[in-house]
Amino acid sequence: MSNRLEAVVADIVEGIRGALMKHDVTFDEYRQGIGYIMKTVEAGELPLMIDAFLNTTICQIENRNFGGSTSTLEGPYFLDDAPFVEGALKTYEDDRHEPLLLRGRVLDLAGAPVADAIIDVWHSTPDGHYGGFHNNIPRDFYRGKLRTDAAGGYEVRTTVPVAYKIPDQGPVGALLEAMGRHSWRPAHVHYKVRAPGFHTLTTQAYFEGGEYVDSDCCEGVHSELIHADVRESGIKVIETDFELAPALAHAAAAA
Numbered sequence: 001m002s003n004r005l006e007a008v009v010a011d012i013v014e015g016i017r018g019a020l021m022k023h024d025v026t027f028d029e030y031r032q033g034i035g036y037i038m039k040t041v042e043a044g045e046l047p048l049m050i051d052a053f054l055n056t057t058i059c060q061i062e063n064r065n066f067g068g069s070t071s072t073l074e075g076p077y078f079l080d081d082a083p084f085v086e087g088a089l090k091t092y093e094d095d096r097h098e099p100l101l102l103r104g105r106v107l108d109l110a111g112a113p114v115a116d117a118i119i120d121v122w123h124s125t126p127d128g129h130y131g132g133f134h135n136n137i138p139r140d141f142y143r144g145k146l147r148t149d150a151a152g153g154y155e156v157r158t159t160v161p162v163a164y165k166i167p168d169q170g171p172v173g174a175l176l177e178a179m180g181r182h183s184w185r186p187a188h189v190h191y192k193v194r195a196p197g198f199h200t201l202t203t204q205a206y207f208e209g210g211e212y213v214d215s216d217c218c219e220g221v222h223s224e225l226i227h228a229d230v231r232e233s234g235i236k237v238i239e240t241d242f243e244l245a246p247a248l249a250h251a252a253a254a255a
């Protein structure tokens, strides 16, 4: 454990030293950087800053090591106690936003169905917020748990999410702006797929042609997670099959 810690920290420091050398960073800039980090800590935005830049890398490592469907960011708005839902996610009573049908199957790496898998689905409201986090929106709105049937199938109705900004009024937003970037994430649906004996898959679905799909501030978009505009009887459909890697591969990779 301590050797791994020493190896990782030493390489992180080496990487930072390389960047400082490459750009001839001055002592004044170095001190400004420390001041910025202090401000970020005081604003409670250190997790946000680290997630915005590095979480996607951890997902890439998972994808490299475990196989199965592509994993991407969980983000800060997952709630593990979301209720099971039948048929449709709870939405605003007056939600007239475009209807969306989410469906697909959960499979193992050989293509066999995984019955009784639990899929957490969550996404933004039509005004770019999350239930349980913003504006006193009830915590069971726009989220819920599904259980796959004997064929590994799942299906739920909801409405189309929208692009939203990560918190942009503090130091992280200021940094992205100063770098010439923005704080927007493209519209997406979150999924977390769990089944006994399988490595948990956390991923998202994006919409082809959607705003910021090509410039996600958190760099969580992978081309295979972008869905074409498919409609059935006028209803927008995202069909996603999730391939789960065995939990054993996870244990072996972590050993």
Ligand SMILES: [Fe+2]
Pocket (backbone or CB within 6 Å): 075, 077, 123, 124, 188, 190
């Ligand atoms: Fe999100």
